[in-house]
Amino acid sequence: MTDKTQNEPDIGSLVTEMNRGFLHILVLALLEKDMYGYAMVKHIDTLGYKVEENTLYPLLRRLEKNGWIASKWDLTEDRPRKFYAITREGRTLRAGLLDVWKNQNRVLDEITKEISHV
Amino acid sequence: MSDKLEAYLEEISHFLSGRAEREEILSEIRSHITEKAAEGPGEFTDAAIEKAIAAFGPARKVAERYLDESRPLIAPAYKRFLVRYTSLLFTLHAALTVLAVFLKEELVLFPLLYIPRLSFIDALIYLPAAFLTDLGAVALVLYFITQSGKDIKLPWPKFGIDLDEVKPPAKSFWLSRVATAVGAVIMLAVTDLALYLFARHQTIFFINLDSDNLRPLFTPGPGRRISLIVIAMFAVSTMALLVKLVTRSRWVDVVSNTISLALIGLILTQPLDNLFAAEIAEKLQKHPPKVASWAKNTILITLLFIALMIAIDLVKNIVAVSRKKLAKGV
Numbered sequence: 280m281t282d283k284t285q286n287e288p289d290i291g292s293l294v295t296e297m298n299r300g301f302l303h304i305l306v307l308a309l310l311e312k313d314m315y316g317y318a319m320v321k322h323i324d325t326l327g328y329k330v331e332e333n334t335l336y337p338l339l340r341r342l343e344k345n346g347w348i349a350s351k352w353d354l355t356e357d358r359p360r361k362f363y364a365i366t367r368e369g370r371t372l373r374a375g376l377l378d379v380w381k382n383q384n385r386v387l388d389e390i391t392k393e394i395s396h397v
Numbered sequence: 398m399s400d401k402l403e404a405y406l407e408e409i410s411h412f413l414s415g416r417a418e419r420e421e422i423l424s425e426i427r428s429h430i431t432e433k434a435a436e437g438p439g440e441f442t443d444a445a446i447e448k449a450i451a452a453f454g455p456a457r458k459v460a461e462r463y464l465d466e467s468r469p470l471i472a473p474a475y476k477r478f479l480v481r482y483t484s485l486l487f488t489l490h491a492a493l494t495v496l497a498v499f500l501k502e503e504l505v506l507f508p509l510l511y512i513p514r515l516s517f518i519d520a521l522i523y524l525p526a527a528f529l530t531d532l533g534a535v536a537l538v539l540y541f542i543t544q545s546g547k548d549i550k551l552p553w554p555k556f557g558i559d560l561d562e563v564k565p566p567a568k569s570f571w572l573s574r575v576a577t578a579v580g581a582v583i584m585l586a587v588t589d590l591a592l593y594l595f596a597r598h599q600t601i602f603f604i605n606l607d608s609d610n611l612r613p614l615f616t617p618g619p620g621r622r623i624s625l626i627v628i629a630m631f632a633v634s635t636m637a638l639l640v641k642l643v644t645r646s647r648w649v650d651v652v653s654n655t656i657s658l659a660l661i662g663l664i665l666t667q668p669l670d671n672l673f674a675a676e677i678a679e680k681l682q683k684h685p686p687k688v689a690s691w692a693k694n695t696i697l698i699t700l701l702f703i704a705l706m707i708a709i710d711l712v713k714n715i716v717a718v719s720r721k722k723l724a725k726g727v
Contacts, residue, residue, distance in 0.1 A: 333453055
């Protein structure tokens with residue numbers, strides 16, 4: 280009973296692991312245009328994907344710390360908003376990450392095809 | 398501005414204390430929540446703020462997402478050494494403590510350890526504190542190593558006991574339960590017999606085995622007290638075995654070991670003068686006085702030896718419990 284429970288796949292934590300890398304690419308892709316956090320959450324939502332709000336902001340902070348995105352506060356509207364934009368280093372990183380991601384997809388496609396022919 | 402939002406930000410701020418960019422983080426969260434609350438149907442209400450806060454998540458969880466990026470206190474690669482080095486250091490500490498109690502002297506192993514002159518009871522109080530000190534000292538060293546960011550290969554002698562490698566032989570569920578049940582029945586019988594003897598003779602220590610004419614080993618007062626303590630030790634072992642039929646938790650052994658050590662300590666606090674019953678005392682007095690003190694010392698050494706065995710088992714169980722907790726925490 281205990282062994283069975285221990286061996287059951289915890290898909291939630293695996294999805295979180297997978298999302299971590301994907302979210303990096305997603306944010307770097309989105310920030311080709313200047314955007315603030317809440318606008319990014321809404322935009323991603325309209326694309327049929329859900330990002331946890333409390334995950335996005337720490338990620339933006341880490342990306343900015345590494346110099347891959349830059350930010351500035353806009354105080355001209357009623358409410359202050361922090362806008363983010365990708366940097367040159369961020370674009371290089373994004374290109375590298377997209378290559379890795381495409382290659383992973385290609386490998387998975389190949390294997391899926393192989394399985395379907397067995 | 399909503400009081401609820403300010404209270405929420407204050408709570409996050411508390412968990413982020415010490416972070417230089419705290420104000421910046423809070424401003425951004427404030428901006429997000431007000432933006433989201435203003436967008437919902439109706440006006441910018443407390444209910445809307447509350448809903449936006451709930452969607453953002455509990456304050457501690459939010460703060461932890463920001464703290465995730467920082468270096469761990471002890472790197473995962475060094476966590477095993479926390480248990481290994483603490484086991485080694487504490488084994489040395491415990492052995493020296495037993496020696497200090499036996500020699501009735503203070504011991505110094507400069508600059509690592511200082512063990513003051515201790516009585517047995519003092520040692521029982523001193524050892525748990527010593528364990529925590531050793532654990533803290535090792536943790537501190539590993540913390541500094543982790544924070545230095547260097548790849549330091551920590552030594553671990555080949556002859557050292559690695560608890561990960563020492564695995565008890567695998568017993569089947571039923572075999573181990575049957576063994577425990579047999580042990581429990583035997584201990585229950587021993588406890589019952591001891592209680593029966595105590596009820597009839599006020600002691601469980603005798604110098605002969607003639608059931609019609611049992612002669613007590615000790616004088617009535619000390620004999621009664623020591624008998625009661627030993628019966629309590631039997632009862633503790635019986636209870637531990639009965640509980641282990643239901644759970645295999647190491648905590649059962651930790652509690653049983655601790656109570657047994659305390660009971661041995663209680664025996665050692667009993668005055669040992671006029672311990673032996675008149676018949677034995679007379680025989681001892683026929684010999685030089687050294688023989689009488691030798692008899693007392695034999696009892697003391699036996700008790701200390703039993704205490705040492707229980708203490709070693711206790712350390713083993715504490716280390717096993719700590720290791721399990723650490724492994725769960727990783």
